[in-house]
Amino acid sequence: MENKRRLIVLIAPPAIVLAIFFLAPLVIMLLYSFKDSTFGPMLPLSVKHYMIFLQTPSFFRLLLDSSKLSFLTAALSILMAFPVAYFLVFYTGARRIILLTLLILPAWTSFLLRVLAWKVILGSNGLLNQLLISVGLISEGAPILLYSQSAVLITLVYVWIPFAALPLFAAMERIDPRLHEAAQDLGASPAQTFWRVTLPLTLPGMASAFFFVFIPTLGEWVTPTLVGGVSGIMYGNLIQDQFARALNWPLGALLSVVLLVLVAAFSYVFNRFIPITEVPVST
Amino acid sequence: MKKTRILFALMVGAALLLSACAGGPAGPAEQKNDSLTVLEWSGYESETYWGPFAEKYPDIQPDYAFFSEDAEALAKAQSGFYFDVVHPCGSWWGLYVEAGLVQPLDISRLSNFDKLFPELTQHGVINGQQYFIPWDWAFESITVRTDLVDEVPTSWADLWDPQYAGQISIFDSGESTFYTAALALGLDPYNTTPEQDEQIKQKLIELKPNLLTYWSDYTEIIQLLSTGDVAVGANTWNDAWSTLAEEGYEIEYIDPLEGRISYACGFGISANSENVDLAYDYINALIDTESNANMANDFYYGAANRDSVALLDPALVAKFGYDDLSILDQTNFQHPLTQEQREKMTRIWNEVKSEQ
Numbered sequence: 001m002e003n004k005r006r007l008i009v010l011i012a013p014p015a016i017v018l019a020i021f022f023l024a025p026l027v028i029m030l031l032y033s034f035k036d037s038t039f040g041p042m043l044p045l046s047v048k049h050y051m052i053f054l055q056t057p058s059f060f061r062l063l064l065d066s067s068k069l070s071f072l073t074a075a076l077s078i079l080m081a082f083p084v085a086y087f088l089v090f091y092t093g094a095r096r097i098i099l100l101t102l103l104i105l106p107a108w109t110s111f112l113l114r115v116l117a118w119k120v121i122l123g124s125n126g127l128l129n130q131l132l133i134s135v136g137l138i139s140e141g142a143p144i145l146l147y148s149q150s151a152v153l154i155t156l157v158y159v160w161i162p163f164a165a166l167p168l169f170a171a172m173e174r175i176d177p178r179l180h181e182a183a184q185d186l187g188a189s190p191a192q193t194f195w196r197v198t199l200p201l202t203l204p205g206m207a208s209a210f211f212f213v214f215i216p217t218l219g220e221w222v223t224p225t226l227v228g229g230v231s232g233i234m235y236g237n238l239i240q241d242q243f244a245r246a247l248n249w250p251l252g253a254l255l256s257v258v259l260l261v262l263v264a265a266f267s268y269v270f271n272r273f274i275p276i277t278e279v280p281v282s283t
Numbered sequence: 284m285k286k287t288r289i290l291f292a293l294m295v296g297a298a299l300l301l302s303a304c305a306g307g308p309a310g311p312a313e314q315k316n317d318s319l320t321v322l323e324w325s326g327y328e329s330e331t332y333w334g335p336f337a338e339k340y341p342d343i344q345p346d347y348a349f350f351s352e353d354a355e356a357l358a359k360a361q362s363g364f365y366f367d368v369v370h371p372c373g374s375w376w377g378l379y380v381e382a383g384l385v386q387p388l389d390i391s392r393l394s395n396f397d398k399l400f401p402e403l404t405q406h407g408v409i410n411g412q413q414y415f416i417p418w419d420w421a422f423e424s425i426t427v428r429t430d431l432v433d434e435v436p437t438s439w440a441d442l443w444d445p446q447y448a449g450q451i452s453i454f455d456s457g458e459s460t461f462y463t464a465a466l467a468l469g470l471d472p473y474n475t476t477p478e479q480d481e482q483i484k485q486k487l488i489e490l491k492p493n494l495l496t497y498w499s500d501y502t503e504i505i506q507l508l509s510t511g512d513v514a515v516g517a518n519t520w521n522d523a524w525s526t527l528a529e530e531g532y533e534i535e536y537i538d539p540l541e542g543r544i545s546y547a548c549g550f551g552i553s554a555n556s557e558n559v560d561l562a563y564d565y566i567n568a569l570i571d572t573e574s575n576a577n578m579a580n581d582f583y584y585g586a587a588n589r590d591s592v593a594l595l596d597p598a599l600v601a602k603f604g605y606d607d608l609s610i611l612d613q614t615n616f617q618h619p620l621t622q623e624q625r626e627k628m629t630r631i632w633n634e635v636k637s638e639q
Contacts, residue, residue: 037622038622056630056637058634058637059633061637061639065639123510123512124512146512147512228496229494229497230497231639233636238636241632241633242629244352244354244355245352245354245456246457246630247357247625248629248630251626
């Protein structure tokens with residue numbers, strides 16, 4: 001009984017904060033999606049904006065397109081962060097924390113600045129073009145990469161690599177070195193050790209790295225605005241437009257609800273196939 | 284289990300209540316005496332724009348709440364944010380009046396009112412009463428880097444010419460793009476049938492091969508044109524041409540066959556204002572000859588005050604016709620939009636943008 005009371009006291013403050021600042025806003029968002037107009041009365045509930053969404057296939061296509069882009073971003077970030085994390089954990093010894101800090105260091109500058117930097121690199125008079133011109137590959141500056149979906153992908157991967165590296169680093173660091181020794185004793189080659197020991201034990205880290213990147217990038221609108229051009233628009237831009245320009249909060253809320261449902265469904269399916277908590281982690 | 288359900292029900296109830304408050308009429312405003320709260324575009328707080336107010340009330344420093352989109356200002360006002368004076372643009376004025384957010388003005392309390400161009404002040408009259416006092420006005424047209432194109436476009440319809448493939452950046456706005464497509468098709472943007480709306484949407488989708496990117500603030504389009512990433516800036520304001528011309532670029536601001544688009548922005552006083560006297564004095568200081576000219580010179584816009592024109596850069600006055608507002612008759616002046624019209628225009632633009 002005493003324990004239970006203590007538990008309640010301990011859990012209550014974060015629970016209240018979560019309820020007020022996380023759950024209540026979500027409920028408000030859900031309610032807004034059923035409103036008829038932004039500033040009108042709440043009742044009667046209306047499905048007007050749900051109909052608009054269903055009648056506009058391009059909205060849904062854009063959502064799928066953005067999901068693909070976020071998926072690709074997450075996969076590439078993990079692919080590129082993996083060797084870095086691996087190197088840091090297994091080859092750098094005591095300096096690993098310093099090196100990890102260096103890896104995360106760019107994330108300390110403003111997110112906007114890092115995105116804008118890519119504009120400088122990829123633009124007509126940008127570094128990449130100047131390099132290509134001086135090498136003689138192209139004759140005049142043209143924004144070949146900027147303002148495209150590739151530009152969005154490149155920029156997002158760059159921005160999110162540190163966030164993918166962290167959970168990978170944490171997962172690898174938890175691997176007991178004795179497991180590697182045991183594998184070698186039993187005659188496993190380095191490749192076999194990697195495939196049968198290191199990689200499976202890193203899976204939970206990969207799963208969290210994937211969600212760390214996939215979920216925030218799916219709602220992205222700043223990067224596509226700055227470097228995406230006409231073909232690089234993402235679903236997040238649609239939502240932003242409803243709130244910032246159209247003053248159509250119900251449609252904006254609805255678009256957000258659809259996004260939320262998609263992410264929730266995706267997490268559920270993903271969790272069923274890669275149960276993060278059940279992957280054995282050595283202690 | 285039961286407890287969580289009750290908790291959840293409570294939360295839903297609280298959320299319902301909150302959203303009802305946000306949606307309902309503005310709650311009781313916070314009382315403020317001897318101060319002035321101005322809901323203003325960022326960048327317009329300079330004292331040189333309201334000098335006479337500072338002279339009269341040396342102890343009062345206006346409190347500014349800044350916004351960067353008209354929608355943001357209206358949302359703030361609608362949700363009960365306290366302000367005395369607000370500075371929206373013409374196509375949004377009607378919504379303030381419709382929602383009862385601003386009060387009819389007594390123009391006899393503004394000694395500078397008679398100096399204003401009647402061609403502009405007439406647009407501040409809604410339902411027979413003066414609600415808004417125009418201050419700044421500008422065009423929306425096409426800015427072209429003449430050194431980067433073979434032929435300079437002469438109409439809005441020319442934006443669709445395949446020779447500009449990937450060379451255009453257009454203003455990222457449902458209202459402006461709807462307007463542009465309607466003008467290119469020879470339609471009246473304010474009276475379109477659903478079939479014509481569909482036609483406008485298709486027309487805008489057809490424009491996409493010519494577009495490199497959208498621009499959303501003036502620094503962005505000026506940068507795009509100066510780096511040469513794009514050669515044509517569509518729905519750009521006077522400032523794009525002025526800034527680039529000043530820096531020596533080969534640049535033209537065209538006068539399309541269908542006419543430029545034009546608009547004015549201006550000031551209204553909140554229906555809940557506790558400082559009406561100060562608000563009138565503040566607005567009167569803004570439309571003072573010198574203040575109005577200072578703003579117009581800083582932003583390359585037109586001034587609503589007729590006498591301010593003499594203080595403007597003569598080259599710009601000649602270029603844009605700031606001295607004779609009969610020029611507005613040759614343009615498509617933006618009128619107030621209803622919320623339905625705005626939602627429709629943005630929805631069409633969103634559908635165009637999401638068409639990959």
